[in-house]
Structure formats: structure tokens, C-alpha cells
Amino acid sequence: MKKHTLAVTVENKPGVLTRVATLFRRRGYNIDSLAVGETENPSISRMTIDVTGDDKIIEQVSKQLYKLVDVIKVVDITEERLVTRELILIKVKADPSVRSEIVQLVEIFRARIVDIGKNSLIIEATGDAGKMEAIEDSLKPFGILELVRTGKIAIVRGPQHF
Amino acid sequence: MKLKGAEILLQSLKQEGVDTIFGYPGGTVLPIYDALYDSDIRHILVRHEQGAAHAADAYARVTGKTGVCIATSGPGATNLVTGIATANMDSIPMVCFTGQVASPLIGRDAFQEADITGITMPITKHNYVLERTEDVTRIVKEAFYIASTNRPGPVVVDLPKDLMEKEIEYEPYNSEVSLRGYRVMKGCNYGQVVSASELINKSERPVIYAGGGVIASDAAEELRELAEKRKIPVTTTLMGMSAFPGNNYLSLGMLGMHGTRYANYAIGECDLLIAVGVRFDDRVTGKIAEFAPHARIIHIDIDAAEIGKNVDVHIPIVGEVKEVLQAINKRIETVEEFSEWNQTIDRWKSEYPLRYGASSEGRIMPQHVIEKISDLTQGEAIITTEVGQNQMWAAHYYKFKNPRSFVTSGGLGTMGFGLPAAIGAKIACPDRPVIDIAGDGSIQMNIQELGTAVAYKIPVIVCILNNQYLGMVRQWQSLFYGGRFSYTDISSQPDFVKLAEAYGAVGMRVKTTQEVDGALREALKVTDRPVVIDFRVDRMADVYPMVAPGESLLNMLGEE
Ligand SMILES: Cc1cc2nc3c(=O)[nH]c(=O)nc-3n(C[C@H](O)[C@H](O)[C@H](O)COP(=O)(O)OP(=O)(O)OC[C@H]3O[C@@H](n4cnc5c(N)ncnc54)[C@H](O)[C@@H]3O)c2cc1C
Ligand SMILES: Cc1ncc(C[n+]2csc(CCOP(=O)(O)OP(=O)(O)O)c2C)c(N)n1
Numbered sequence: 076m077k078k079h080t081l082a083v084t085v086e087n088k089p090g091v092l093t094r095v096a097t098l099f100r101r102r103g104y105n106i107d108s109l110a111v112g113e114t115e116n117p118s119i120s121r122m123t124i125d126v127t128g129d130d131k132i133i134e135q136v137s138k139q140l141y142k143l144v145d146v147i148k149v150v151d152i153t154e155e156r157l158v159t160r161e162l163i164l165i166k167v168k169a170d171p172s173v174r175s176e177i178v179q180l181v182e183i184f185r186a187r188i189v190d191i192g193k194n195s196l197i198i199e200a201t202g203d204a205g206k207m208e209a210i211e212d213s214l215k216p217f218g219i220l221e222l223v224r225t226g227k228i229a230i231v232r233g234p235q236h237f
Numbered sequence: 238m239k240l241k242g243a244e245i246l247l248q249s250l251k252q253e254g255v256d257t258i259f260g261y262p263g264g265t266v267l268p269i270y271d272a273l274y275d276s277d278i279r280h281i282l283v284r285h286e287q288g289a290a291h292a293a294d295a296y297a298r299v300t301g302k303t304g305v306c307i308a309t310s311g312p313g314a315t316n317l318v319t320g321i322a323t324a325n326m327d328s329i330p331m332v333c334f335t336g337q338v339a340s341p342l343i344g345r346d347a348f349q350e351a352d353i354t355g356i357t358m359p360i361t362k363h364n365y366v367l368e369r370t371e372d373v374t375r376i377v378k379e380a381f382y383i384a385s386t387n388r389p390g391p392v393v394v395d396l397p398k399d400l401m402e403k404e405i406e407y408e409p410y411n412s413e414v415s416l417r418g419y420r421v422m423k424g425c426n427y428g429q430v431v432s433a434s435e436l437i438n439k440s441e442r443p444v445i446y447a448g449g450g451v452i453a454s455d456a457a458e459e460l461r462e463l464a465e466k467r468k469i470p471v472t473t474t475l476m477g478m479s480a481f482p483g484n485n486y487l488s489l490g491m492l493g494m495h496g497t498r499y500a501n502y503a504i505g506e507c508d509l510l511i512a513v514g515v516r517f518d519d520r521v522t523g524k525i526a527e528f529a530p531h532a533r534i535i536h537i538d539i540d541a542a543e544i545g546k547n548v549d550v551h552i553p554i555v556g557e558v559k560e561v562l563q564a565i566n567k568r569i570e571t572v573e574e575f576s577e578w579n580q581t582i583d584r585w586k587s588e589y590p591l592r593y594g595a596s597s598e599g600r601i602m603p604q605h606v607i608e609k610i611s612d613l614t615q616g617e618a619i620i621t622t623e624v625g626q627n628q629m630w631a632a633h634y635y636k637f638k639n640p641r642s643f644v645t646s647g648g649l650g651t652m653g654f655g656l657p658a659a660i661g662a663k664i665a666c667p668d669r670p671v672i673d674i675a676g677d678g679s680i681q682m683n684i685q686e687l688g689t690a691v692a693y694k695i696p697v698i699v700c701i702l703n704n705q706y707l708g709m710v711r712q713w714q715s716l717f718y719g720g721r722f723s724y725t726d727i728s729s730q731p732d733f734v735k736l737a738e739a740y741g742a743v744g745m746r747v748k749t750t751q752e753v754d755g756a757l758r759e760a761l762k763v764t765d766r767p768v769v770i771d772f773r774v775d776r777m778a779d780v781y782p783m784v785a786p787g788e789s790l791l792n793m794l795g796e797e
Contacts, residue, residue: 085418086418090354093355097359098359131545135545138542141542142540142542143363143418144416145418147417
């Protein structure tokens with residue numbers, strides 16, 4: 076069992092996300108993370124899907140995805156050299172006495188403070204999943220009020236086009 | 238020329254070569270029905286939308302063309318669902334049109350609104366909601382293209398009422414279908430064909446395991462050529478029954494849970510399994526780890542996702558069965574002599590034939606009825622079935638001569654399939670006898686379609702093997718639940734003869750073995766209405782051989 080990252084190119088049409096999600100649910104595959112958005116071509120969207128399974132399961136997932144008429148291409152990019160990013164927004168408790176400590180942490184992670192409230196801060200960070208976890212862990216002691224994160228998006232380094 | 242959306246729809250159907258559609262009207266499809274009023278497309282008015290779906294499905298199974306059905310929004314559309322799922326499981330090309338509430342009302346829980354595209358997403362090959370009248374021609378073209386190519390399957394097209402009423406300038410859709418995410422499979426891997434042919438030429442104990450894909454690909458002739466050239470015994474799945482003649486000396490009949498002993502023994506002993514257009518269903522393999530344990534496996538299938546899905550194979554070939562077999566056949570060296578393997582199989586066939594005893598109740602044995610039907614129609618009828626024991630006995634005892642002759646719900650196992658399917662098949666093939674082999678339980682699930690058959694003077698014959706039980710379930714209760722027949726006794730039932738007569742059909746009751754032949758002969762003479770024969774069969778007859786679910790195919794229950 077291993078985590079795989081699939082780059083799935085799909086028609087940018089209503090219902091496509093449902094088709095993909097329905098397929099995963101019906102066949103019992105687990106989505107660890109899914110992010111979707113338009114690409115440089117507005118008629119095409121790209122999904123980045125993280126799914127855990129042995130090689131046989133991943134092969135079935137890809138073949139079943141391919142069978143969806145709205146799916147144009149499926150590439151397992153796990154073994155490629157990737158740039159991966161997630162975005163996280165964290166609202167953390169911050170009364171004046173701890174603010175400077177938080178600001179320092181934010182700098183270490185090269186994150187940003189995007190909003191300052193009376194007793195709270197909103198922090199924005201991007202990076203890979205490991206960094207997201209690290210930043211979350213370091214802010215926990217201050218009291219996290221709210222946290223949202225996107226799924227992972229990924230792109231392969233170098234000139235090839237996937 | 239300005240036309241309404243509904244008229245454009247019918248023009249597009251004609252362009253696809255559609256001559257018959259099965260359907261049932263209602264509010265949101267009124268514009269389409271209004272256009273049908275003047276159209277030369279034949280519309281068959283069923284009595285329940287499920288019947289329309291099964292009839293269209295059977296029309297497709299016997300002709301190879303795409304079946305078409307139509308229903309109104311809401312309950313009409315949801316009534317199609319079982320029929321769509323049935324076609325999907327058996328990979329049958331079908332296009333279903335559903336009415337939808339007018340576009341501005343969608344999503345507001347309007348009267349008779351149901352999200353049929355959402356509901357059918359997991360049971361269709363693809364589906365559409367029409368958004369603009371301008372798209373009708375393209376979507377119809379795509380729907381038929383998708384339904385009928387590669388691995389066939391049902392496509393649903395949902396049509397909001399306002400878009401069917403709207404008038405626009407009509408232009409036929411003349412260009413090729415272009416879908417980035419869907420390519421029709423052409424050719425196959427040459428290297429794999431060569432390896433497969435070599436393996437076939439040198440194997441000593443080969444078996445062909447053929448299924449629905451042979452029928453879909455119209456490759457029965459190629460299959461027979463391969464088998465006869467190398468004298469390879471052929472076993473078929475339930476879905477592949479009519480792909481290989483039942484009376485051919487190489488035929489092993491069906492394999493699997495209710496396979497013949499000799500077919501299952503052959504799977505156990507073979508050194509090469511040539512799997513052609515099959516999907517290694519659990520009803521076929523039994524315990525996977527013990528399926529064809531000594532064999533190398535060649536798997537030919539058009540759907541890459543089927544390769545390695547349930548069983549690891551040595552030589553996968555993705556492609557159209559017909560094309561692949563033609564390529565293989567060119568490389569096959571003919572053998573004249575029967576091998577030791579052929580002799581072993583002949584021995585099994587004579588030692589362990591399909592057999593049944595006499596009725597302990599002095600009643601008709603259901604198997605006998607089917608043997609009679611097979612003899613009287615010389616294996617040339619179209620047989621539809623319901624689900625359960627009746628279906629298995631039909632597979633065992635009818636000796637099919639021609640492909641596309643066995644119309645049965647294999648994957649979903651839909652009770653109530655047989656009668657509407659018989660109607661669809663008879664409409665497609667009016668010159669062939671069409672017989673529904675039924676159980677007394679299943680027939681009551683779509684019995685209303687007798688009304689359709691009477692209205693259109695469709696002479697289908699319904700042979701009810703009446704054991705007054707939900708027989709197949711009762712059999713499992715006998716074997717696995719200590720004979721506790723929980724809710725499977727259905728001896729409270731209508732008088733099927735009177736029921737038939739009430740509909741305007743011919744009704745007959747047959748209580749003794751001697752009468753079977755005469756009743757069938759008489760039924761085969763009727764040309765202007767359906768016939769229902771109520772055969773009072775042995776109540777406790779069971780289907781054997783049988784492999785308990787999850788067991789090895791070699792552990793067959795029943796007398797040897
Ligand atoms: C009560 C009951 C008992 C049953 N018992 C048995 C039993 O004992 N034995 C048995 O065999 N079945 C039995 N069945 C049926 C079983 O459930 C399956 O429906 C059946 O085994 C599947 O048949 P198949 O493998 O031929 O596949 P199908 O469902 O017919 O699928 C066809 C395969 O061929 C491929 N294909 C389609 N078109 C092409 C083409 N043009 N070229 C190449 N490939 C193509 C498809 O991708 C697919 O993989 C039973 C069903 C019921 C209801
Ligand atoms: C719609 C539906 N409901 C339930 C079942 C489960 N089931 C399978 S076989 C069977 C019994 C069928 O009885 P009958 O039609 O009398 O046929 P027999 O087995 O007696 O030949 C049942 C209930 C089914 N296959 N389909």
C-alpha cells in the first residue's frame with residue numbers, strides 16, 4: 076500500500092466531479108486528497124488526486140477513470156519529480172502577549188499573516204503536506220480557532236507536458 | 238427549415254437508423270409524443286416503463302443494433318432504472334430518453350422532477366442533460382456512438398420539456414463524433430497475438446471460456462473456427478450460451494456455479510485457458526485461488542479495465558474479439574487427430590452428463606419441458622428467461638444453434654425481465670419463435686406486459702415452470718438454511734390461464750408429462766396473440782450441479 080498521485084485531465088463540464096467521486100465511492104477506493112481547477116485551456120480542468128493502494132488497485136483506478144467519457148487523460152505522477160503545493164488558512168488565538176512569538180513562527184515557515192483581529196490572527200501558508208502539518212503543530216499550543224486547507228495540487232518538473 | 242426540438246430529436250433518431258422505440262407517455266414528453274404522432278418511427282406502447290427498457294434491451298441483444306426507449310420525467314424515469322441497470326451489467330447498447338421538467342424549474346422540486354442523470358450515473362456508460370435545443374443533434378449522435386462502440390452500454394439523455402417545444406433552424410449533424418475522452422478501440426497488439434497463437438499451438442489441454450463479448454463482437458464464426466481447427470473444447474458463460482452451438486462435439490455447455498461437471502472439471506485440469514469476451518464473474522470462478530489452477534491464461538477483452546480485475550492473466554489482449562480471433566486463427570496449426578485431452582473430456586461427458594430423476598410427486602420435471610422446447614424448435618428459437626431455476630435449466634437443456642438467441646439477465650439477475658424481453662425480441666425478429674422460460678414468481682413482476690403483446694398481436698410464448706415457490710431461493714434454503722422455507726412459498730397465486738384469457742391471450746394448463754409436447758405444438762401454431770402455458774412442475778426439483786458460493790469449482794453438489 077502506497078500513496079499515489081494521479082494527474083487527471085477532464086472536460087470542464089458540470090457533473091464531472093460527481094462522476095469521478097461516484098466512481099471512487101462505488102468501487103471502494105479512498106480519496107486522500109482531491110483538488111480541481113481550470114487549466115490554461117478553459118475547456119479543460121485538471122484534478123490532482125491522492126489515493127492509497129497497492130499497484131493493482133491503482134491500475135484499476137486509472138483504467139476505470141479512463142472509461143469515463145469526460146476523462147481525457149490519467150497519469151500516475153507519483154514517481155516523477157514533482158512540485159506539490161497545498162494552501163492552508165489558520166485562524167489562531169493571539170492576544171497581544173503571544174503575538175510576537177507567533178510572528179516569529181510565521182517567518183520561520185515563510186507563511187504570511189493576512190488578517191489581524193482583536194485577539195486572533197489569520198495565517199496563510201503554502202507548501203507540501205509535511206510543511207502544512209508542521210505549521211499546524213506549532214500553532215496548536217496557541218489555540219487554533221479555525222483551519223481550512225485545499226487539497227494538494229502537483230506539477231511535474233521539467234519541460235514534459237502531462 | 239424551422240423545427241421543434243422534439244421534431245429534431247426524431248429526425249436525429251432516423252439518422253441513426255432507429256425504426257422502433259419502446260415507451261410510455263407523460264407530461265414532460267408530450268412534445269415528443271406529439272411529434273411521434275406524425276412520424277414513421279414505430280412506437281410500442283408498453284404497460285410499465287420497466288417493460289420498455291427490457292424490450293429495448295432485448296431488441297438490441299437479438300439484432301446487435303442499439304435499443305431505444307423513452308419515458309416521462311419523475312416516476313416514468315425512475316421506473317426505467319432497473320432496466321438500465323440490467324443493460325449496464327450485461328453491456329447492452331441502449332439509449333434511453335427521459336422527459337425532464339422545463340429548464341427554469343429544474344432544481345426546485347418541481348412536479349414530477351427527479352434527478353435521473355444523478356440517479357443513473359453509476360449504472361450508465363454515460364449520460365446527458367440537454368441544455369440547449371441546438372445540441373440535440375450532436376448529443377443524439379454521441380449517445381448512439383458511445384452506447385454502441387467499444388464495450389457497449391446504456392446511455393441516458395434527459396430532455397427538459399421547454400427545449401423540446403422550442404423551435405430552431407434544423408441542420409442534420411453530419412460531422413464525425415469527436416470526443417477527446419473517448420476513442421474507439423482499433424487493432425490489437427501484434428506481439429501478444431503471436432505469443433497467444435504459439436501458446437495455443439503448443440498447449441496440450443486447452444479450453445476456451447467464451448462469453449458475452451463474443452456475441453457483442455459477432456464473432457461466433459471465428460470462435461468456431463479456432464475451436465475446430467485445434468479441437469479445443471469450448472465452455473461458455475451464461476451470457477455466451479448461444480455463441481457456440483450446443484450440439485457441437487466440442488461444446489461443454491456452461492461453466493461455473495451451475496456449470497456442467499465436465500466443464501468445471503475441464504477448467505480444473507486445463508493447461509491453457511483462452512478467455513474470450515468474459516469478465517471472470519464470481520458466479521463463474523467460484524473460489525478465485527482455485528480457478529484454473531494449472532492453466533496459463535490468455536484474456537481477450539475490449540475493456541482494458543477487465544484485464545487483471547479479478548484474475549491475473551499471462552497474455553492479455555485488448556481488442557475486439559472478432560479482430561483478435563481472426564489474427565490468431567491465421568497462426569493456428571490445424572490438428573486432425575483427437576488428443577488424449579479430447580478423450581478425457583469425452584469420458585467426462587459420458588460419465589457425468591446433465592441429468593435429472595423422475596418426479597417424486599408424479600409431476601412434470603421442469604427440465605423435460607425445456608428439452609421438449611429445444612427439440613420442437615430445433616434449437617432455432619429465441620429463448621428469453623426470467624431469473625432463478627428456470628433460467629439455469631434453460632441454459633442447461635436448450636441446445637442453441639445461433640448466436641443472439643439466448644436473452645437473459647445475467648449480471649443483475651432481474652426477475653421480470655423475460656416477458657418484456659420476449660416482446661422486444663419478437664418485434665425485432667417476427668419470423669422466429671420467441672419463448673420466455675419463466676418462473677411463477679418472476680412472471681408476476683412484469684405480467685402487465687401481456688397487455689402489450691395482445692395489443693400488438695405479438696405471438697410470444699410464455700412457459701411458466703410453475704413450482705409455486707420462489708424456487709431458486711427455496712433451493713438455497715434447502716441447502717444452506719436447514720430447509721426453513723422463509724417466505725418462499727407462493728402457492729397463493731392467480732389462475733394463470735384465466736389471467737391470460739382476461740388479457741386476451743391464450744391460456745393453457747399442463748399437468749402431465751404426456752401433454753407437454755401437444756401443448757407446445759399448439760402454442761407454436763398461434764400467430765396473432767401471446768400464449769401462456771402454466772406447466773405444473775415438480776415443486777422440489779433443484780438445479781444441479783451446483784457449486785456453493787466461494788467454493789472451488791471442483792466441489793460440486795448433486796449426484797455425480
Ligand atoms: C441465478 C443466476 C445464476 C448464474 N449462474 C451462472 C453460472 O453458473 N455460470 C455463468 O457463467 N454465469 C452465471 N450467471 C451469470 C453471471 O452472473 C454473469 O452474468 C456472467 O457469468 C457474465 O458473463 P460474461 O463473463 O460472458 O460477461 P458479460 O457480462 O457478457 O461481459 C462481456 C465481456 O466481454 C467484453 N466485451 C464486450 N464486447 C466486446 C467486444 N466486442 N470485443 C471484446 N470484448 C468485448 C466486455 O468488456 C466484458 O468483459 C448467473 C446469473 C444468475 C442470475
Ligand atoms: C427483482 C428481483 N428480486 C429478487 C430476486 C432474488 N431472486 C433470485 S431467484 C428468485 C426466485 C425466482 O422464483 P421464480 O421466478 O418462481 O423462479 P424459479 O427459481 O422457481 O424457477 C428470487 C426471489 C431477483 N433476482 N430479482
